[in-house]
Amino acid sequence: MARIAFILLTHKDPDGIIAQAERLTQTGDYVAIHFDARAKPEHYRKLRSALDANPNVTFAKKRVKCGWGEWSLVAATLEAVKAAVADFPRATHFYMLSGDCMQIKSAEYAHDFLDAEEVDYIESFDFFSSGWIKTGMKEDRLVYRHWFNERNQPKRFYLAYNLQKRLKLSREVPRDLQMMIGSQWWCLRRRTMEQVLDFIKARPDVMRFFRTTWIPDETFFQTIVHHLIPETEIRARTLTFLMFTDYGMPANFYNDHYDLLLAQDYLFARKISPEAKELKQRLGELWTREGVQFAVSNEGRALHRFLTGRGRVGRRFAPRFWEAEATLGRERTLTLILCKKWHVAKRLVAEFRKRSSIPALDYVFNEMAPLPDLGGIETSPEKRNRHRRALMRMVFDHENADRMVICVDPAELDVIEDFTRDKCQTRILEIECQFSDDYLKGHAQRVGLAGHHTPPQVLDQMLPTIRADLHHESERLRDAEFENYALMREGGEIEDNARALAHALDIPSDMAQELAELDYIFRD
Incomplete structure (x- = not known):
């Protein structure tokens, strides 16, 4: 039977993390936690005090200061992965989660789902031809080096970026890799994860390349898994349900979304609103229940587009030029x-x-x-x-x-x-x-x-x-x-x-x- 090691990236809400870890380990699964090194020290001490006695919980040996779009997010993930691989030899799958994620199925359902196919679940689409990136920087994420964070060091970020463009200091993508892109929320088998760790030890050139790419959490695992694993053993999808607003931000789920979430063809969902206490309680209780039947209809995204689109329907008053x-x-x-x-x-x-x-x-x-x-x-x-x-x-x-x-x-x-x-x-x-x-x-x-x-x-x-x-x-x-x-x-x-x-x-x-x-x- 599948036993899941959850790779949990967190930076706040220690009480919520403790509850999440205790809940996920009740069914024999595991949790490996990376808690952002920028977070409050007292919060980290609280986590360790509450969870160190749980044999199914481990912590990353090295904590990384994380920043959106940076290599640090991948580095933090790798630290948690290494701890999980070493401490949980019976784990069959490694599932990437954040503190904002919650299960929308039972553990029984999740285990049966993963047992049904010997495959990895990770979005992996061709970086250059798929059109996965809708707006913003595309090829330049890769072909130029990015040392600074656009959000907290925008002047340095664009100064370095524009200087490289002006001096034509572009670089090549590693020739033996087909660059792939997709969501960072994946679920990988144990042997796949072990192959990834062996690969990064053997290929320092690839590590150097990704350390200076922009938003590498959307390309690093996606590219390496696609390079190592036959395509027939990859399902190019995530098992975590998420939706985005018109402004490119993740949509939040609230108390009245319980039935909708359970009807989606996913195991987890993000982001659950901090205010949705009733939803969190109901979803928390769901994980350990047995014999629950889920009627999967998967209409969530279409329904979200319909409901949020009301009132924004534009009207055209002037005739088009060809008319x-x-x-x-x-x-x-x-x-x-x-x-x-x-x-x-x-x-x-x-x-x-x-x-x-x-x-x-x-x-x-x-x-x-x-x-x-x-x-x-x-x-x-x-x-x-x-x-x-x-x-x-x-x-x-x-x-x-x-x-x-x-x-x-x-x-x-x-x-x-x-x-x-x-x-x-x-x-x-x-x-x-x-x-x-x-x-x-x-x-x-x-x-x-x-x-x-x-x-x-x-x-x-x-x-x-x-x-x-x-x-x-x-x-x-x-x-x-x-x-x-x-x-x-x-x-x-x-x-x-x-x-x-x-x-x-x-x-x-x-x-x-x-x-x-x-x-x-x-x-x-």
Whole structure:
């Protein structure tokens, strides 16, 4: 059975570290602690006093003063690793943690998970081609030497960096290494860790290189493990769940995230907020429990993007430059059918096509709804949206029509506003639907906010936000006060819906009455 030696890098909160170490060792696992040499001496003495008697806890023999982005973080990790390898000969895996991490599965689950495959878990993507680094310094992390810390010595950092660039003092990456990059939160097998320690003894040139790279904790282990271990024995992922905000900072988890965290396909999570005392207590109790079943759905990141993105949806008021001269024409009429339930709008359009010669299209800007060959502009969603006015003008020309109907998702306000600003006459029919809880749960799964195994408690917490979001989309349409706007309601009076259809589609009242009387249109 797997027995884990946790490599714990810490610099504060001795009480929390003591509790974490005692908890993790209750199940026969081990903890090797590196406590930052910059931290308060009394905090370190408190740790030693509380944990020295625990045979499953060890401390790094040498303490390092750590700084973000520096080699010191790797050096501290290696000190804790060496202590763990020497003191815990029965450890099968070495798992990197920080003091802000907590388990989101039981020890029983974690051991079974690691026993299932004879592999290492470490993010390792090609440094130069993967695009893992989104912003900031990239190749220059490696090809120039970095002796100073950008955060506390920014003038020296950039003086040395710019001087090297000016004098063309770049260096080569060790030729036999493929530089890799990834998260610092890894879990490695014992023989892998022993190979890494043997490698760094045999390759002082590699150690010299990494000592002056910038943010080496994202490249050192990632590169060496990839160099030593066959790719078939590496899973390029972390077992620690973490998310980042729009500002590039790790997102914190709070008391109401318990069910969400347990549903993720990870063993640990960071960062747990210091204020989340209830969450810490519940997660702490989880580690030693047996027989717990976890329904893994893994929707956490999609849900975070959805919730944090509300209110930041930008609007585009000016036409794009390639559309400046594009117009459908004053003599043409375009009707936009706006409906969140796509199947409802599609059924209405299908019935309309049976009764009218007016061309009517499905969601051409939201999905790859069929279009005629227009010379390539119709071949991808990106092209359709980039040149939407030109696209619709070509469809009008192809159909030799001066009236047309298309479906648009109500969330696409920029599409709607584009056409209402055009010289053509634009009519709008909004179809207001009723959303049951079951429908919203299905909607959450379709858009990736939830999976088939998402716990019911998580879904219940999501539903008010999703419902409010759909309501907000409808409110935005009405606040825009579009001309030639009509509203058709699920459950509304047939006569009212018929009038809305007749106005928006500009069709005879008897045809509108027929469409309004179709009772299957709104069925889910």
